[in-house]
Amino acid sequence: MLSVVLIWIYVIATTYLTGFALLKFITSLDCMHSQKGKGAYRKYNAHFRTSYIVAGLVVNTTYAEIYSLFEGVGLVANFLMITICVVIAVYYRNELIADLVEVLRLFVSGRSGYLYLAIFLIMAYGTSHGIMHYDSDLYHAQAIHWIEDYGVIKGLGNLHVRLAYNSASFALSALYSMSFLSGKSYHVMAGFCALMLAWECIDIKDIVRRGHPILSDFARVMGIYYLFTIFDEMVAPASDYFLSTIVFYIVIRWLDMNVKHERSYVPYIMLSLLGVYAVTIKLSAAPILILAIIPIYRLITNRSAKTMKALGLSVLLAFIIVVPFLIRNVIISGWLVYPFTSVDLFNVAWKIPKGLADYDAKEIKTYGRGFTDVATYGDMPFKDWIGPWFAGIHGMNRVMVILDIAAILVYFVCLIYFFAIAINKKAKLKDNKVFNISDRRMVNFADFLTVSGTMVACLVFWLFTAPLIRYGEVYVCLTFAIVFGRLLIRLFNYIGNENKFTRRSIVAFALIFVIWLLYKGVNLVRADIPGYNTANLFTQQDYGQYDVESFEISGVTFYYPKEGDRIGYKYFPAATKDLSEELQFIGYGITSGIVSKQEH
Helix, strand or coil: CHHHHHHHHHHHHHHHHHHHHHHHHHHCCHHHCEECCCCCEECCCCCCHHHHHHHHHHHHHHHHHHHHCCCCCCHHHHHHHHHHHHHHHHHCHHHHHHHHHHHHHHHHHCCHHHHHHHHHHHHHHHHHCCCCCHHHHHHHHHHHHHHHHCCCCCCHHHCCHHHHCCCHHHHHHHHCCCHHHHCCCCCCHHHHHHHHHHHHHHHHHHHHHHCCCCHHHHHHHHHHHHHHHHCCCCCCCCHHHHHHHHHHHHHHHHHHHHHCCCCCCHHHHHHHHHHHHHHHHCHHHHHHHHHHHHHHHHHHHHCCHHHHHHHHHHHHHHHHHHHHHHHHHHHHHCCCCCCCCCCCCCCCCCCCCHHHHHHHHHHHHHHHCCCCCHHHHCCCCHHHHHHHHHHCCCHHHHHHHHHHHHHHHHHHHHHHHHHHHHHCHHHHHHHHHHHCCCCCCCCCHHHHHHHHHHHHHHHHHHHHHCCCHHHHHHHHHHHHHHHHHHHHHHHHHHHCCCCHHHHHHHHHHHHHHHHHHHHHHHHHHHHHHHHCCHHHHCCCCCCCCCCEEEEEECCEEEEEECCCCCCCCCCCCECCCCCCCCEEECCCCHHHCEEECCCC
């Protein structure tokens, strides 16, 4: 735990500084000023310090990916990053000192600071040990090790096709693994992203102060549920945890801004860019980009020189985030987006064969549907696999899927109604009185349809690609929470804020929520006791250890497991079996790249 705390302090310092510099740069541009009346503009300022940290995560991940194109992401990469941070700290010293004083004031004058600190320590403890994800010992650890030692290697996917699953989260994990200090690679960044979500969920307490719920409160409840679900698993650097926590963060913050009627383009653009970043973590997040329709529409319809400049800058930043990810894809696998072979642009020597890539994609889909026999179930029609898939879902997950189905039906009713009132002017005027409520508890109807529609699209995309609950739990949680949350808020508004029933309902909700938190917390403690290890209070639990054998390619020793297919981090480089007769180097050493003998 102590090692996690120390690394997280380093992560907070570096991400805060780089994120601070990015947001200061963006908000310093006239084109990013928010509209305040016709022709008048004011500069947008970030309202939450976590915004700087999350922006810094994007900046530092992109930096790690770019750096990996040239060499391993280790000591030198960290030294250069620290140098950049020092320059930023000196340049913005006055603003940063003021921020530091404000943070210290929170601890002295109120309870909020101590609550954030308590959550920090609890999440650090959870990240210090737990259940190591199967895939982490299968290929996550090895993928991170390759980035630490070499950066990127041509044809690496030929060694193990899953090493071609190029996730930006691996580059971020390598940057902060600290393997150059002792040889042990720490895996703390999935837990750190969970910490960002946990801090964002703290604002659920404001529901009592406000006396009424807002839509983001329902998303926060599901975010807290998800954090309890992964608390004993976030020790693993699995990309699923990175993705889910970031999508939760995007949706919660987006709904907050909608409720507060935020008029500046800046935060919407930044969250859209965070959505682009989520896609580089895992391609299944692609539908989250639908949210970008809102800021793009507002920028285009404004049609001023300033807003067009803002749109251009947004496209440039998205380009900077995506391009290193795509370049790494091509170098590792030969494909622009592995394992999707429909986009075939490169004819390089190290390219993973199309047949193998197609089979790999089909295997992911088959496994996600709950089957293992690709030949039998890979092309099974929807009507044949949906029944067994649903039967394989149990407990709360089954309840949430049923609620999602109902929520989708409600959403389409709302969508039809929205288009009906858009056609009928008289009905539209009436809708303005009903849905565009002036107080800060309702999301504009069009924005609600966009956000909930994005979740529906994400859910459907997940269902028809690889519907393993772990892959898409964030969409399962959020879809029904947003749709039915809207209906509940409408009910509260209809009854009236001053109604005794409303006030008592809020108090009852708060009491039930506290009891639920205590129940989940007690269960976590009970589950943690059997595996408690005092050593984890000081250092993080390592990857798994396995018995191995070895083979050689041109004098370089590779390892593979004696049994099964997992090998962990220690034995490197590694494969799943003896490939000495199947692979060779493109040139004279491992850095030249790896290619199949049949293809070379």
